[in-house]
Amino acid sequence: MFNLARIRGGIHPAGHKDRSAALPIGTLALPPRLYLPLLQHAGAENLPLVKVGDRVLKGQLLASSPSELSAPLHAPSSGRIVEVGPIPAPHPSGLQVNGLVIECDGEERWIDLDVPADPFAVAPLILAERVAQAGIVGLGGAIFPAAVKLKQGTRHEIKTVLVNGSECEPYLSTDDRLMRERAEAIVDGARLIQHILRAYSIVIAIEDNKPEALAAMRAASEPFGAIEVVAVPARYPMGSAKQLIQEITGREVPAGGRSTAVGVLVHNVGTVYAIQQALRHGRPLISRVVTVAGSCVTSPRNLETLIGTPAQALFDACGGLAREPRQLMLGGPMMGVQLPSAGVPLIKGATGLLALAAHELPQREAAPCIRCARCVDACPMGLTPLQMAAHARVDDFDGASDYGLSDCILCGCCAYVCPSHIPLVQYFQYAMGQQDERRNAARKNDYIKQLSEARTARLAAEEAARKAAKAAKAQQRKPARPVGEASGAAPIPESIPEPVAERISESVQP
Amino acid sequence: MLVATLALAAMGLILGAGLGLAARLFAVGDDNPLLKEIEQLLPGSQCGQCGYPGCGPAASALLEGRAAVTCCPPGGVALAEKLAELLGVALDAGQMSAPLLARIDAAQCTGCTRCYRACPTDAIVGANGQIHSVLANACTGCGKCLAACPEDCIGMAAQQPTLDHWRWAKPQAA
Amino acid sequence: MDYLLFLIGTVLVNNVVLVHFLGLCPFMGVSGKLDPSLGMGAATTLVMTLGGLSSWLLEHYVLQPLGIGFLRILAYILVIAALVQFIELLIRKSSPKLYRALGIYLPLITTNCAVLGVPLISVREGHSLTQAGLFGFGAALGFTLIMVIFAGLRERLSLASVPAAFAGPPIAFVTAGLLAMTFMGFGGLI
Numbered sequence: 001m002f003n004l005a006r007i008r009g010g011i012h013p014a015g016h017k018d019r020s021a022a023l024p025i026g027t028l029a030l031p032p033r034l035y036l037p038l039l040q041h042a043g044a045e046n047l048p049l050v051k052v053g054d055r056v057l058k059g060q061l062l063a064s065s066p067s068e069l070s071a072p073l074h075a076p077s078s079g080r081i082v083e084v085g086p087i088p089a090p091h092p093s094g095l096q097v098n099g100l101v102i103e104c105d106g107e108e109r110w111i112d113l114d115v116p117a118d119p120f121a122v123a124p125l126i127l128a129e130r131v132a133q134a135g136i137v138g139l140g141g142a143i144f145p146a147a148v149k150l151k152q153g154t155r156h157e158i159k160t161v162l163v164n165g166s167e168c169e170p171y172l173s174t175d176d177r178l179m180r181e182r183a184e185a186i187v188d189g190a191r192l193i194q195h196i197l198r199a200y201s202i203v204i205a206i207e208d209n210k211p212e213a214l215a216a217m218r219a220a221s222e223p224f225g226a227i228e229v230v231a232v233p234a235r236y237p238m239g240s241a242k243q244l245i246q247e248i249t250g251r252e253v254p255a256g257g258r259s260t261a262v263g264v265l266v267h268n269v270g271t272v273y274a275i276q277q278a279l280r281h282g283r284p285l286i287s288r289v290v291t292v293a294g295s296c297v298t299s300p301r302n303l304e305t306l307i308g309t310p311a312q313a314l315f316d317a318c319g320g321l322a323r324e325p326r327q328l329m330l331g332g333p334m335m336g337v338q339l340p341s342a343g344v345p346l347i348k349g350a351t352g353l354l355a356l357a358a359h360e361l362p363q364r365e366a367a368p369c370i371r372c373a374r375c376v377d378a379c380p381m382g383l384t385p386l387q388m389a390a391h392a393r394v395d396d397f398d399g400a401s402d403y404g405l406s407d408c409i410l411c412g413c414c415a416y417v418c419p420s421h422i423p424l425v426q427y428f429q430y431a432m433g434q435q436d437e438r439r440n441a442a443r444k445n446d447y448i449k450q451l452s453e454a455r456t457a458r459l460a461a462e463e464a465a466r467k468a469a470k471a472a473k474a475q476q477r478k479p480a481r482p483v484g485e486a487s488g489a490a491p492i493p494e495s496i497p498e499p500v501a502e503r504i505s506e507s508v509q510p
Numbered sequence: 511m512l513v514a515t516l517a518l519a520a521m522g523l524i525l526g527a528g529l530g531l532a533a534r535l536f537a538v539g540d541d542n543p544l545l546k547e548i549e550q551l552l553p554g555s556q557c558g559q560c561g562y563p564g565c566g567p568a569a570s571a572l573l574e575g576r577a578a579v580t581c582c583p584p585g586g587v588a589l590a591e592k593l594a595e596l597l598g599v600a601l602d603a604g605q606m607s608a609p610l611l612a613r614i615d616a617a618q619c620t621g622c623t624r625c626y627r628a629c630p631t632d633a634i635v636g637a638n639g640q641i642h643s644v645l646a647n648a649c650t651g652c653g654k655c656l657a658a659c660p661e662d663c664i665g666m667a668a669q670q671p672t673l674d675h676w677r678w679a680k681p682q683a684a
Numbered sequence: 685m686d687y688l689l690f691l692i693g694t695v696l697v698n699n700v701v702l703v704h705f706l707g708l709c710p711f712m713g714v715s716g717k718l719d720p721s722l723g724m725g726a727a728t729t730l731v732m733t734l735g736g737l738s739s740w741l742l743e744h745y746v747l748q749p750l751g752i753g754f755l756r757i758l759a760y761i762l763v764i765a766a767l768v769q770f771i772e773l774l775i776r777k778s779s780p781k782l783y784r785a786l787g788i789y790l791p792l793i794t795t796n797c798a799v800l801g802v803p804l805i806s807v808r809e810g811h812s813l814t815q816a817g818l819f820g821f822g823a824a825l826g827f828t829l830i831m832v833i834f835a836g837l838r839e840r841l842s843l844a845s846v847p848a849a850f851a852g853p854p855i856a857f858v859t860a861g862l863l864a865m866t867f868m869g870f871g872g873l874i
Contacts, residue, residue: 039673093676366681368845390843426681433677441588444647445553448584451631451648452555514752521746521759525766532770536777598720 006250007243009380010235011413013170013334015209020293021173023301025181028317030104034076034308035087035345036062037099041137042144043069048100054081057111059284061133062100071135071145071348074284076306079104090311090330090347094340102308113282124154124196127279134278135348136285140164140175140239140268141331143349146275149267150196152260158197159263162248163190163272165206165213166232168239169332171293172352175269177302178289179206179213183220186269189276191224197265202227203248204269209234236334237411241266243380255407270351290346292318296325296355305346312342314353325355333360334412367420375414375424381407385414389424392431397438400431408432544596545573551592553584555630557652559609572597583609584650609651610666612644618663628658687818694822697873700798701830702864704805707798711830712856714789716842721835725828727789729821730771732799735764736820739803740813760803768794798827834863 039045046063050056056075064072079102086096119127132147163186167175179186190202204221206214208231221227232238232247242253244266251262259266267275270288277283286307293300298319305314311328315321328339331351346353375385383404391399408428415424548569556564560581562571571577572593579593579601586609594601612634614625619641626634626642633649636642644655646669656664669675700706707728714724739760747753772790776783793799802823806816837859846855 089673091673091676093671093673095671095673095676097673387843393845394843396843423681426678429678430680437677438586438588438591441586445585445589448553448555448631448648448650451633452553455630455632513750514755517746517750517752518755518758518762521762525762529766529769529773532773536773 006247007235007238007380008382009378009413010237010243011378011416012234013236013416015234016171016293017173017176017209020171020291020300020302021176021210023299025177025289025302025304026317028303028305028309028313030077030106030108031306031309031313032104033082033310034079034102034104034306035099035310036073036076036102036308037087037089037097037345037347038063038073039097040073040143040307040348041071041135042142043067043071043148045098046070046073048084050081050084050100052081052084055079056081056102057109059111059113059286061284069145069148071137071147071285072133073100074135074286075102076286076308077102077104078107078109088341088344090337090339090344090350092338092340099345115282116279119192119279120195124198125151127192127196128154131275131278134274134284136271136274136278137348138268139270139274139288139348139351141335141349141351142241143347146267146271149265150193152258153197153265156260157263158199158260158265159201160249160265161190161194161197161199161202162241162244162264162266163202163204163269164239164241164244164266165204165210165217165269166234166238166244167210168207168234168236169334169336169351170236171300171354172291172332173293174289174291174302174351176210176213178269178273179210180216182273183216185276185280186272187217187220187224187227188280189272189274190227190267192276192279193265193267193272194226199265200226204229205232205244205248206230207232207234207238236413237380237409240380240409240411242409255404285348288346288348288350290314290350291352292354293352294325294329294354294356295360296321296323296357298322305350307348308345310343310345311339311353314346315342315355321355323357326358327356327361329354329356334416335410362415362421364421366422369420369422372419374417374419378413378417380411380413381409383408385424385428388431389422389427392427395434397431397435400428401435405431405435545569547596548572548593551585551589551596552582553589553650555584555650555652557584557630557650557654559583559650559652584652611646611649611651611669612653612655613665613667614642614644615663615665616641616643618661620661622660624658624660625655625664628654630654687814690815691818691822691825692873694819695826695829696867696870699826699830699867699870700802700823701827702867704798704801706801707796707827710792710796711834711860712853714792715831715835715838718832718835718839720789721831722828724789724792725824725831728793728796728799728827729824731764731768731790731793731796732802732824732827733817733821734767734771735799736803736806736823737813737817738763738767740806740811740816743803743807744813756804756807757800760800764799764803765794798823830863830867834860837863 038048044065044067046065048063050062056062056078058075058078060075062073062075064070081100082103083101085098087099087101089095089097116122128147128150131150132145136146137143138146165175165179167173190204194202204217204227206217206229214229214231218229221229230248232244237243238247241259245259245262245264246252249262249264253259253262274285278285287304288307289302290305291302292314297315298321301318303314303317328342329336330339330353331337333354333356336352336354369386369390371386373386379385388400388403388405388408391403405428410425410428412425415422418424549566552565552569554565558564560568560577562568562577568577568581572579579597579599580590582589590601621636621639621641623636623638626632626636630652631648631650633645634642634655635645651666653666656666698704701708701711710724715721742759742763747756747759768790802820806819811819838856841855841859
């Protein structure tokens with residue numbers, strides 16, 4: 001087939017975007033309670049700064065982490081903290097995570113926002129710090145803290161700020177609607193990012209199946225120079241950062257490298273909008289646009305959703321579920337995860353909420369691989385999925401790594417085209433998980449080794465010190481009787497740390 | 511007959527003498543470099559869960575084939591795989607189970623500090639008269655604290671599943 | 685030129701494993717993975733070449749002058765075993781790294797039928813000293829080639845979903861049979 005795009009492979013799944021993209025972004029009634037997991041970003045879990053019974057205002061800082069790789073959490077609405085503890089996680093495991101529960105008082109009272117006069121007059125690093133304090137993460141689903149990316153970007157020469165408006169996952173239309181309705185704010189946000197990074201140019205890349213968004217963004221960027229709005233061919237996974245960079249610049253991000261290596265920094269349009277809100281209006285990230293779609297939803301549309309809103313509230317706002325869904329998904333159908341129930345909250349990284357019927361899901365039994373290599377043609381990373389899966393199937397994870405498992409972006413193109421319906425992506429997820437497990441175990445092993453060596457050294461030092469003290473004492477007052485020595489109280493080692501809360505011990509890995 | 515016997519005997523003598531000489535000439539020390547490598551891989555916490563008094567004896571047992579490569583629960587599958595590769599033996603990782611970690615029942619803990627003095631990896635934190643707690647990321651599951659606790663308030667339990675430890679299962683497919 | 689033809693003939697046409705059916709135990713036993721089979725091949729090459737030469741010397745300067753050719757097998761075993769032991773000691777002293785790499789394979793080779801069989805064939809064919817050395821080297825090269833090919837096949841085989849009844853050694857034997865048949869294709873080469 002004729003490949004118009006500059007990227008390798010990729011697929012053309014049916015879009016299913018028309019219904020949700022046709023309606024403007026709706027608002028959602030304030031839910032009675034908001035459920036906020038403490039970990040909604042890639043990095044270390046936040047530590048709560050509030051306790052049960054505290055009254056909080058909209059936009060108030062609720063939890064933060066001392067780690068650089070983190071994004072603090074703010075109150076999406078005013079109300080009272082009613083619970084600090086485990087809440088159901090929007091995760092296929094159905095496990096619980098540490099979180100906060102706010103009982104909304106309906107007043108929506110904002111905390112006093114610190115609004116900067118002219119962000120363009122502020123130093124880039126201070127702006128990046130403001131982004132960090134606003135708790136903004138990559139809203140395209142990667143949930144990588146946006147400020148960390150910006151700060152890393154300031155250390156490299158960034159030629160191009162690439163605004164990612166190629167929402168390639170089927171069903172999702174949040175970025176499409178956002179670009180149509182809030183184009184000016186997005187362009188403003190992109191210019192702020194350009195200012196932070198001192199980048200030469202801005203490229204806004206939008207898939208050519210979104211003509212309205214393209215027109216809106218072109219109109220909004222008209223007054224400013226050095227902003228290019230580019231239509232890229234609609235093709236999954238065009239919205240993946242590495243693929244988009246390749247499409248726009250013709251350069252490939254090296255294996256194991258970051259996009260800064262090729263002088264590009266990519267931000268999703270939703271993230272750019274959130275950054276603009278934080279820098280212009282001082283608003284932290286407390287809401288996002290979520291696509292509610294799938295054939296079981298009565299009227300699919302996009303909703304401006306407060307972080308922590310239970311999934312059920314979104315379905316209710318869309319006219320409820322027309323029929324019992326076979327599967328609930330968070331994110332797109334290709335890379336999203338299955339939700340255990342509609343009771344789980346929406347998080348910062350939730351691009352979409354799908355209620356899918358049986359006919360929208362892969363149903364066929366897997367058959368043996370026939371080595372047709374369609375997955376090889378479809379893989380946008382240029383890998384050989386059939387070999388990786390074959391190694392993962394017999395638990396040969398090193399073998400799978402030799403075939404480039406670590407470069408896999410889990411886009412699912414291979415599984416989509418597989419005529420034998422082999423769950424290739426599941427094999428890769430399994431293999432990656434097992435390798436993580438091994439890495440963690442090896443790290444723990446090293447850590448334990450360090451600890452036991454330190455302990456041995458400490459005990460030896462204590463023993464030596466005690467002997468020396470005894471000898472000194474014996475020498476000083478030889479005739480006198482030893483006093484107090486027989487009480488048997490062993491000295492408490494000095495290096496024992498203060499007692500710390502148990503949950504830290506559970507979550508922090510060395 | 512005599513010639514054959516003599517010739518063979520002579521050959522045996524000459525070759526034997528040659529080998530004996532060579533053995534003396536090319537003698538190397540007894541220290542096996544593998545032993546050091548194995549010892550470096552082992553956790554070194556001397557916890558004794560392998561059934562040997564410490565990591566050193568366990569290393570020599572591994573080298574001589576007396577201990578299975580899966581004998582070290584704190585090291586887990588990762589260590590077993592490395593050992594299997596080093597020793598060139600096949601590994602059946604199916605028999606490895608995650609180690610049980612110590613857990614202190616806060617309601618009964620009197621803060622006597624005995625358990626943390628017994629812990630070979632300083633995995634228990636606390637102070638005199640205060641409730642102690644086990645750091646899961648440093649606990650090897652050796653159970654030495656169990657014996658040290660006068661209140662019997664320490665139990666061994668599998669680590670609570672959290673999202674950090676949750677992994678995708680292997681797909682059930684052909 | 686003659687020697688080159690002789691070498692090719694020994695490696696491909698009269699392959700020690702697939703035509704003479706010698707050295708089948710390591711062929712099945714040490715061919716699960718590529719690295720060990722290469723190690724085994726390297727060790728065998730060393731021993732077989734030296735074994736071919738030393739047994740030729742033994743044959744022509746001891747056994748034949750004394751007229752005790754009937755002790756050939758016994759004498760060869762003695763000499764080759766001693767040779768392997770000697771090489772092991774030498775390597776251990778001079779290159780501990782190579783010793784680690786060859787590790788268990790050297791002692792394994794001591795009683796390898798291919799190592800004993802090649803000198804016996806060499807005597808039967810009436811080779812000269814050069815030919816005997818070349819024959820040993822060529823046979824070992826052929827052995828290594830087969831080991832590597834078969835290990836590669838078995839590595840791929842370990843990924844395949846083989847029917848339960850054939851899993852493990854049965855499918856390995858079937859594969860070995862197919863490999864032997866392909867080597868029959870070299871029959872008309874020389």
